[in-house]
Amino acid sequence: MARAFQYKPKFVDIRVRPPSAEEAAQTDDVYALKPGERACDHPGCRVAATARAPKSRDMLNEHYWFCQPHAAEYNRNWNFFAGMSEGEIRQRQAQSAAGDRPTWQFKASKFSREAAAAAHGFGRGQGFADPFNMFGNGGGAASAANAPERRRLGKLERNALADLDLDEDADAAKIRTRYTELVKRCHPDANGGDRSAEHKLQRVIKAYQLLKKSKLA
Template identity: 70%
Template sequence: MKTAFQYRPKFVDIRVRPPKPEEAAQAEDVHALKPGERPCDHADCRLAATARAPKSRDLMGEHYWFCQAHAAEYNRNWNFFAGMTEGEIRARQTDDQTTGGRPTWAFRAGAGTREAAAARGGFTDPLGIFHAAQARHTQDKAAYDRRLGKLERGALADLDLDVNADAPTIRARYTELLKRCHPDTNGGDRSAEHKLQRVVKAYKTLQKAKLV
């Protein structure tokens, strides 16, 4: 009588190579970026950027890169005409219809025109309307020269700074606002906690933009 069949496996010990430290760290971090991916430009976001959005109406050729969720949030809050008066909006729309938004050059004003009279001091602005418009124009030009978009402008505004603020000024104001708003340094007053969150987020945004 033949003996009963006995199964004999070829391998009795299967050894698995342990992962390298960097591989183990990446396996634990589900938000780790893959090679070639870029991070979302939104503060505190670690997801990969998959969509782009223009920085501002003056920088349509430059873009932020966001993940899908933050791209949707940015688009909901996007307003091309934000900060413009009704007259400026109408002028922009007329310009787009007539010139397609391309730059044009005006002829030199004659000696008897209103522009020439204003240059000689013959025009007054008692309500400060044109002065305010000129101030906004100056701010917009400064922001354009520094290539600042909507996020950077908003972050500087949350720190109570203008668009010309440099890195040392930003750091100094951030430290000042932290002391003023944090309960541990203002005697336990928690009324400024919302402002504190905006300040911290603004500073992180400026760090991502490499302005500090």
């Protein structure tokens, strides 16, 4: 009877290179911060911070930086009204309900296309119907009949004239004068840092180029 089969592995000595001292130091420090990361502000925590929380109700723009577990713990213990009396709490709640934040006007900049075109058109009695001459612009059926016939313009030309805050009957000299005026007013060196003026300047230049191409300027 033949002997039982015995498995003999081909390789019996598998060796692994031991890590170097530098690799061992990096492996041991599992809390090492990567470039650009900051440590958690919780005392004794070495984990990278991933969330921020305000320091107090009087310093809402200054923050602590925490890891996720410590941020959750900080939020659970956060009390906005800590240290305030009952009267102060009720007063603060009443102010919040009424809206104690500063407000601002929903008004376009004076350099915007809509505001300038509306103001210019209203002052001249253009851009709206006034059949009873309520605004004293000489409107009505009689003036409409005697008004000179306006030239026909395409949509692009009308929009270009509106960008220059001009009427549809503006001639070439008036277009060039208004273009020069708006470029000086909206230039970055003269607009006082108003970003809307920069967009206005781009529209003015584009509108003038279109009117020149259309033989209107």
